[in-house]
Amino acid sequence: MNLHIITTGGTIDKIYFDAKSDYQVGEPVIGELLDSMGAGFPYTVESAMRKDSLDLTEEDRMLIRRSVERCAERKVLVTHGTDGMVRTGQALKDIPGKTIVLTGALQPAAFKGSDAIFNIGCAIGALQAAVPGVYIAMNGRLFEIDNVRKNLEKNRFEPTAPE
């Protein structure tokens, strides 16, 4: 697998700035995570933006879409904040020949017990097996983009269609 990774910000990349007693989106963590896990495939990382996903505009989403279209790889991982993830996924539909998986984290990767590395694992496993299309990998599940929502109350992703 040759993998292209597009990072957009979101909780997964949040770090803590003591000076400001505040939380901000830091450098993308994905490269360091993959290397520390002994990932045995080539990948490229492109930092498209560093935003909370609630702040993403339609222009941002078009920029992400162009990055997906333009890259040579047929497998694309997008790390993303959880709140606007479904909407961005919708904006990435109908790109022929590409398998695109969006993932992120409910707790920053810097936290003990964060779901970041698990979610990235799910995304990477799915990318190698799934037919072209757009998917979200969260809560250990692989969702097709037209059958997923974030349940804000339960703070988890679930299918929109009854199971």
Added chain:
Amino acid sequence: MNLHIITTGGTIDKIYFDAKSDYQVGEPVIGELLDSMGAGFPYTVESAMRKDSLDLTEEDRMLIRRSVERCAERKVLVTHGTDGMVRTGQALKDIPGKTIVLTGALQPAAFKGSDAIFNIGCAIGALQAAVPGVYIAMNGRLFEIDNVRKNLEKNRFEPTAPE
């Protein structure tokens, strides 16, 4: 996805017994890991054995195969020691209609920076997307069982066919 998990022991489940200054295979960690990651699908766990994979016999492998055949689920995850993982995978071929993914860890799940949760993520992502067959998910890659070996010198999994 309804998932059946068969645990067999291996490094992933190793813990440290100070009393004996020794390392032993402990309780399967997979259930606790999945719950802590917020996994959003039903699963069952069956502890088939607790062995170093170098100690697995052909009888053990037949026992694992029968567990895979017998379970109602069509998606089966097998956690396994890394040394005998390929051989066990070979023993699980040609079970119709089932997607079987073997995974494990090069460092015990109890270790900081262990690859366990990442590998399990990869396996679970792949299980949802892959056609029936037997696969190994290690080093962030999904290998078909007839095209994988553990490179002992490099301590990593790689394809047997040239890439």
Added chain:
Amino acid sequence: MNLHIITTGGTIDKIYFDAKSDYQVGEPVIGELLDSMGAGFPYTVESAMRKDSLDLTEEDRMLIRRSVERCAERKVLVTHGTDGMVRTGQALKDIPGKTIVLTGALQPAAFKGSDAIFNIGCAIGALQAAVPGVYIAMNGRLFEIDNVRKNLEKNRFEPTAPE
């Protein structure tokens, strides 16, 4: 050692609320940390307030002082935000017969690699050996309260007197 612990909030207790994409002071972590470390002494925990230390008022500091004076134990640990820690320590001087150590963390205890458990260890080791007085345990050093400041630029504690 019978230890009384007074918690006041600060970075050490900060957790991440995904719902608000925000960081807030959560439940005091000290009890869980001590238990998980196998601490072999009796202790009591009193949550005096849950604030960023920049928000502490002189009234808050008088409340902390009264808690120290009132408790039966002669060893008192105060967990505190780092920005106002020296000032609170100054407000705890001249309480006869009590050894008081303030500590906290530059990174939340929930973070991988946080200094929280190390700082608490330093404080607890010092509490058992130090003569009555007020001290700050940060950056692996035990400072007397009249010879310490937080160097904001370097984000670390240091003595005010030349070494």
Added chain:
Amino acid sequence: MNLHIITTGGTIDKIYFDAKSDYQVGEPVIGELLDSMGAGFPYTVESAMRKDSLDLTEEDRMLIRRSVERCAERKVLVTHGTDGMVRTGQALKDIPGKTIVLTGALQPAAFKGSDAIFNIGCAIGALQAAVPGVYIAMNGRLFEIDNVRKNLEKNRFEPTAPE
């Protein structure tokens, strides 16, 4: 504080060698731990030996004693396996003018939730406050060397005298 650290091996330094499915004493971890915790004092590290403490001989203990006597620093931290820690401490008595604290870990420092960094913190806090003598810092307690034993059954340190 100028601190001299003598490492002798023990559980604290144990790592896992997958190639051998075995656990061995690795490089001393103390320097890396102190740096990652932002320790703000100068220290030197001397690796005296790398042994399980059950394997330490009287000759080894004399070698450790000579290292303590010889070093210029008056504060000395000895990291040590837990089984022979009390005996080594006995062998370090009556070195005038030096405060010596032995510590170690019941779980390797490489483990999630290891007590290593907490114990080291306790030792370092105690070293700065304690009068010259030999102490053990384990389970959050500072023991004088003539009033401590390892309770093998409970796997923890406790005083020999009734409390």
